[in-house]
């Protein structure tokens with residue numbers, strides 16, 4: 428840690444002092460105290476480490492864990508960067524009322540934000556409890572992850588996991604989630620925009636990289652132009668899913684068996700079973716699974732012009748997952764809007780919809796591939812002017 432109290436009660440930030448000064452303190456065995464537990468701390472410095480305060484080995488202080496050189500270095504760089512803008516920034520601020528310590532604490536006008544540079548993997552429970560802790564005292568939190576968690580798989584695809592997922596779902600902008608990564612050795616910030624879940628371990632995103640010295644804090648949250656690559660990546664995903672062969676325990680395998688018992692083939696399902704749902708509306712169930720279940724138990728039996736109570740559609744979903752497990756409201760309303768725009772249904776009121784045409788399965792894999800092409804390309808590339816205020820998906824124009 429960088430902060431400690433001197434014998435006279437002064438708050439010292441170590442990096443603000445010269446190496447000479449620090450050497451003298453060490454030589455004179457000056458005494459410093461941890462601002463959290465008030466135990467004695469000592470100065471550590473050397474060629475390979477940023478000078479910092481450290482607890483004695485037998486301490487019981489919750490904030491005594493070694494933070495590692497990577498974290499220490501990044502935290503300091505991020506702090507120095509944040510002090511350049513028109514806001515108040517403090518390093519290592521302890522909030523006794525919630526027993527939490529923020530790496531960096533900033534105030535912009537009335538807004539208070541804890542900035543955490545997270546370089547170790549912690550549980551979802553812990554992340555959520557820390558976010559909630561800050562919230563309870565009126566502080567937003569923003570998490571910047573160590574660059575080692577940024578794993579690129581393709582031009583617009585990245586590896587993901589529960590750890591990253593938790594941060595996406597707790598993103599400061601609910602309808603525009605982002606991920607932030609910082610590399611203290613390159614002094615670069617990477618930001619992922621336009622996040623869409625693809626598979627449980629893969630997501631679609633557009634990556635932007637900024638050298639820290641050229642980046643303005645506010646710019647981090649700007650909505651970037653949509654990447655034109657999405658339809659291409661998406662079609663490939665759907666194709667991969669249709670022909671995927673899975674062992675007896677995979678979710679696709681089980682869905683296949685269920686479909687087979689109902690007289691359907693997974694690879695021939697209509698394109699509306701594979702509609703992308705962006706993170707902010709998504710549920711933790713594979714998108715194709717619940718969309719297929721809806722199709723088979725509802726849409727497939729409808730004739731053109733038939734009406735359905737939207738409440739019934741929700742009930743169908745909850746018959747698969749149980750009420751109270753996942754909240755399908757956002758995912759479902761997003762989905763219904765999209766299939767309305769694709770011309771399959773008419774949403775007539777908040778509770779009633781009407782099918783416009785029968786939705787039938789493809790009869791071969793080739794037909795499905797062609798069908799997906801002609802379904803998804805116009806689906807993503809509708810004219811901007813016409814749909815400007817509509818669903819975010821339609822903003823995917825080149």
Ligand SMILES: [Zn+2]
Pocket residue numbers: 461462463464465466482488489490491
């Ligand atoms: Zn302490």
